[in-house]
Amino acid sequence: MSTNTNELGLGILRQPRLVLFGPGQRHQLPHIVKDIATSLLVTTDARMATTPEFIEIIAAIEAEGITVSIYAEAEPDLPRENILTVVERFGDTRIDAVLGIGGGSCLDLAKVTAIVLHHKAEVRDYYGEFLVPGPGLPVITVPTTGGTGAEVTCIAVVFDKDRGMKVGVASPYLEAYAAVIDPELTLSCPPGLTAATGADALSHLVESFTDRAKNPTPDELKSRLYVGKNVLTDIYARNGLGLLASSLEAVAANPSDLQARSDTMLAAYNAGMAINTAGTAAAHAIQSPIGNLTHTPHGFGVGALLPYVMRFNLPERVEVFAEMGRILGVADGTEPQLEQAHRAIERVEEILAAIGAPLNLRELGLDPKDFEYVADQAMLATRLTANNPRELTKEAIIGILQKGYDADRSWWELP
Numbered sequence: 001m002s003t004n005t006n007e008l009g010l011g012i013l014r015q016p017r018l019v020l021f022g023p024g025q026r027h028q029l030p031h032i033v034k035d036i037a038t039s040l041l042v043t044t045d046a047r048m049a050t051t052p053e054f055i056e057i058i059a060a061i062e063a064e065g066i067t068v069s070i071y072a073e074a075e076p077d078l079p080r081e082n083i084l085t086v087v088e089r090f091g092d093t094r095i096d097a098v099l100g101i102g103g104g105s106c107l108d109l110a111k112v113t114a115i116v117l118h119h120k121a122e123v124r125d126y127y128g129e130f131l132v133p134g135p136g137l138p139v140i141t142v143p144t145t146g147g148t149g150a151e152v153t154c155i156a157v158v159f160d161k162d163r164g165m166k167v168g169v170a171s172p173y174l175e176a177y178a179a180v181i182d183p184e185l186t187l188s189c190p191p192g193l194t195a196a197t198g199a200d201a202l203s204h205l206v207e208s209f210t211d212r213a214k215n216p217t218p219d220e221l222k223s224r225l226y227v228g229k230n231v232l233t234d235i236y237a238r239n240g241l242g243l244l245a246s247s248l249e250a251v252a253a254n255p256s257d258l259q260a261r262s263d264t265m266l267a268a269y270n271a272g273m274a275i276n277t278a279g280t281a282a283a284h285a286i287q288s289p290i291g292n293l294t295h296t297p298h299g300f301g302v303g304a305l306l307p308y309v310m311r312f313n314l315p316e317r318v319e320v321f322a323e324m325g326r327i328l329g330v331a332d333g334t335e336p337q338l339e340q341a342h343r344a345i346e347r348v349e350e351i352l353a354a355i356g357a358p359l360n361l362r363e364l365g366l367d368p369k370d371f372e373y374v375a376d377q378a379m380l381a382t383r384l385t386a387n388n389p390r391e392l393t394k395e396a397i398i399g400i401l402q403k404g405y406d407a408d409r410s411w412w413e414l415p
């Protein structure tokens, strides 16, 4: 059976029980919390904790008679130490539910904390897929950046310093009880963060839409998080790409454009829904070691890799890239498929450039002497490399790194 077309006609999604989207919807939070908790733990970061929006949300929840404990020290690329500190500080407190508000690591912290607090476990026990033994505390996710999709994904990415690497805790039991997505919360998101998370969302849509289709067996459906591009993830990927066709550039031009912020956040949610079962692929596998070496934002890393990964994957995905060209409004379907596909790739690059995301790896500070290391590490991320539509080899990755370092986009791989 082919592993590049969806011969089973399969569709599979995992998602929160409740998703609430729209400007001002954060005001529903007290009612949602009240249904499930009298004692709430909130995870956030130092910046978010001082914003008027955060203070107002906490006051409104407390006004419902709910006891609120706050951990406001979540750091980017969620260090395992943050989880240990939360358990140390709140392990003996009665907690009914966990609310994560902020960027991806604040939400991932809420998802992991809800599991380790409930099971009285150490997060290391759950590194990998489907290792969490059962449901944890209910989680409410409230994203404040338009990018990661962490509000709907059932994976948390943790940086384990002792092991020198990022690891995933992936289980359907990490799925949030409710995601409350309020675009007004992104209005104060700083331009650099908006660009990085926007590049991340765009990368999620491109990777999930062009992913390998896997035709999983029933056993694989029960044991693997990422089961390939499918008819349901495609719906989200198409919709998200359509939303980002103009909104990312509009946000970059005018950060207070609420409609554009709204479209970007809806796209990021769509992207999260798509990657939650389709997964991400080469750009994400290769970014992780680059991020560790250069300490550059995840979104800028995947964005900088995307032009070269798209070109590498093109021979396996001409039709999909051609459809992307039509969705992005740069092809009308009368051109030859390959030309439509080229236009899609160039348009994605144009959007990345317009929002201020780097389009090469030199700008990230990657040193060519580290290409071998990066390629070896990327090849170890089999959970992601297995999603790439074209087979990845170490040599292929080094080729992508070299082209990316040289900013060489003068080539098209022929189908």
Ligand SMILES: [Fe+2]
Residues within 6 Å of the ligand: 148, 200, 203, 204, 280, 284, 298, 302
């Ligand atoms: Fe990502």
